[in-house]
Amino acid sequence: MAEKDTAEKILAAGAAGVGAAAGIATGVASTMLFYKTVPRPKGTSQDIIEEFADADKMAEYAKRMEPVGVWMESVPKEDVFIYSDDGLKLHAFYIPSGKEKESSGEEKESSGEEKELSGETDISRSATEETGQAGEKTGGEPRKLVILHHGFTSHAVDNASHAKFFHDEGYDVFLLDLRAHGESEGEYVGFGILDRFDTRRWIEYAKARFGGNLKIVLHGTSMGAATVLMALGIREIEENVSAVIADCAYTSPADIFSHVMKKNYHVPVTGPIISLTSMLSKKAAGYRFDEYSTLDAMKSCRVPVLFIHGKEDKFVPTWMSMKNFEACAAPRKELLMVENAGHGSSIFEDTKLYEDTEREFLKDI
Numbered sequence: 001m002a003e004k005d006t007a008e009k010i011l012a013a014g015a016a017g018v019g020a021a022a023g024i025a026t027g028v029a030s031t032m033l034f035y036k037t038v039p040r041p042k043g044t045s046q047d048i049i050e051e052f053a054d055a056d057k058m059a060e061y062a063k064r065m066e067p068v069g070v071w072m073e074s075v076p077k078e079d080v081f082i083y084s085d086d087g088l089k090l091h092a093f094y095i096p097s098g099k100e101k102e103s104s105g106e107e108k109e110s111s112g113e114e115k116e117l118s119g120e121t122d123i124s125r126s127a128t129e130e131t132g133q134a135g136e137k138t139g140g141e142p143r144k145l146v147i148l149h150h151g152f153t154s155h156a157v158d159n160a161s162h163a164k165f166f167h168d169e170g171y172d173v174f175l176l177d178l179r180a181h182g183e184s185e186g187e188y189v190g191f192g193i194l195d196r197f198d199t200r201r202w203i204e205y206a207k208a209r210f211g212g213n214l215k216i217v218l219h220g221t222s223m224g225a226a227t228v229l230m231a232l233g234i235r236e237i238e239e240n241v242s243a244v245i246a247d248c249a250y251t252s253p254a255d256i257f258s259h260v261m262k263k264n265y266h267v268p269v270t271g272p273i274i275s276l277t278s279m280l281s282k283k284a285a286g287y288r289f290d291e292y293s294t295l296d297a298m299k300s301c302r303v304p305v306l307f308i309h310g311k312e313d314k315f316v317p318t319w320m321s322m323k324n325f326e327a328c329a330a331p332r333k334e335l336l337m338v339e340n341a342g343h344g345s346s347i348f349e350d351t352k353l354y355e356d357t358e359r360e361f362l363k364d365i
Contacts, residue, residue, distance in 0.1 A: 003087045023093040029267055030276035033257055038188050040180040041153040051315035059347040065161065075167070082196050082205050084179065086286070089134050091183035092202065093156050095163060095173040099145070099156045099270045101155050103323030142215040144171040145206055147199065149224030151344060153188065161347055162219055167293030169362075171217070172210070174202060177210040178224065188285035191253040192226040193292050199231040203240050217362065221344050222316060225249030226294055227304070229324060243365045246342055246360060247308040252293035254278075259317060298327035306361045310341025310349065334361060 034356050053061060077092040146166040148159040155240045156175040163173045180186035183211035190198070199218065207214060218241055220228035232244060250256035257277070260270040279287040298305075305328055307322035318337065325335045336357050341349035 022050075023061055024140045026270075026272050026276060029261075029269070029273045030280065032265075032267070033158040033261060033269065033273065033277045034280045034284075037191075037253075037257060040187050041191065042152045051313070052345050053342050053348075057342075057349075061345065064348060064351070068160050068164050070125070071164050071217060072293060077242070077297070079183075080174070080205075080297070082086070082201050084201060086194075088179055088185040090179060090198055091156070091177045093175040095167055095175070097167060097170050098174045111251055122276075123221075140213070142213045142324050143210055144169075144215045145174065145210065145219070146171045146207070146217045146219055147174045147176065148177055148203055149199070149220035149227050150178060150181070151219070151222030151224050152191075153181070153226075154221075159219075159221070162221075165358070166219075169359065173267055174206070176202065188281075189223075190227075190287070191289075192230045192294070193253065193287045193289075194285070195223075195227040196231040196234060196237075196292075199227060199238075200234055200237050203237060207240065214240070215242045216240060217242060217255045217293075219247070220245070220249065222249070229294040230292055230297050231278070232301050232303055232305075233292070238301070238303055241303050241306045243306070245306045245308065245361075246321070246324065248313055248316045249294055249307070249321060249348060250309060250316045251295055251323055255293075255320065256316060257289070259316065263314065267327060294324050295327045298324055301328050301330045303330055304360065304361070305330050306365055307333070307335045308338065308346055308354070308357075310343065310346045312340055314337070315343035 052058070075095055076111060080092045080094045082090050082092075085091055086259045096203050146162075148156075148162050148166075149157050150156065156177045159175050163175055167173055176198075177184040179191070179198055203216060206216065218228040218231065220226070226249045228244050229246050229249055232241070244261045258274065261267045261269045273288060276288060282288045307321050307325045307328075309316075309318050311318060321335065334357075336346075336353075338346035338350050339352065
């Protein structure tokens with residue numbers, strides 16, 4: 001009997017030790033996941049660079065991007081600033097489509113001066129005073145505007161190729177620095193959950209500055225694509241956006257973190273790890289990973305959406321765009337899968353297919 005009691009005590013102690021070890025492992029993995037993702041990035045993620053293209057393709061893409069870089073340097077643009085709902089100063093480059101038109105019908109060159117708009121100020125009044133343009137809807141052809149959202153650890157100018165395409169198509173262009181990136185303030189990345197509300201602020205600013213007769217297109221890549229899809233769950237955005245283009249969007253922070261940690265770091269991210277990391281994020285950044293997803297927004301979506309994904313994307317797996325596409329309730333939706341393209345590189349792998357598809361999709365919208 002004494003031997004049985006001793007054995008049970010040993011087993012209990014062993015189980016407690018295993019439980020403690022598992023708890024420590026969960027804590028270590030959660031801390032690692034949090035610090036690799038949520039705090040403001042210090043530079044472009046090496047993981048993302050490696051998933052974009054191999055060395056040979058990178059060199060090929062770089063040659064194609066050289067003229068775009070020259071264009072981006074020389075095209076007239078403004079630094080524009082607004083404030084987020086939680087008081088962060090957010091930055092974007094504004095590239096006019098040639099010339100700005102005043103409400104009187106006269107044309108003037110963009111001033112090149114910085115425009116700043118306080119989140120505590122009436123937006124329509126502020127923008128009208130700056131530009132001399134009314135905030136109400138006017139007749140005639142709508143003014144076209146695209147708002148470009150970059151991916152995790154990127155910044156505004158990384159969307160230069162998309163900016164040039166839309167500029168050539170007659171669009172005004174906003175190239176955003178998402179919160180905690182580039183020249184925008186913020187200590188923590190929003191992964192779409194917070195950024196969708198920043199997109200609402202940019203739309204409010206655009207309507208106040210340019211008037212109500214706007215055709216607004218939201219375009220995003222990777223985290224930016226998840227942002228523009230999540231943004232469609234906000235009624236004011238859905239009512240004011242004509243179309244969305246989502247290039248290699250993930251479905252949720254939890255899904256993409258689980259995938260990347262397992263693939264790149266061989267850490268199987270379990271429910272407890274995601275839950276604990278979410279708790280850390282909630283305390284530091286104000287949101288949990290399961291608060292919202294692209295799938296939540298797609299259930300009630302009525303705005304036309306073009307989904308794009310590179311078939312060789314291993315960073316954000318193709319099944320995520322497929323799930324987004326299947327969940328999308330919009331009466332018009334399309335899915336373009338680009339052969340031989342890695343993460344976010346579809347536009348460089350097959351520029352003609354990519355831009356022709358965008359042009360055709362937007363033609364009658």
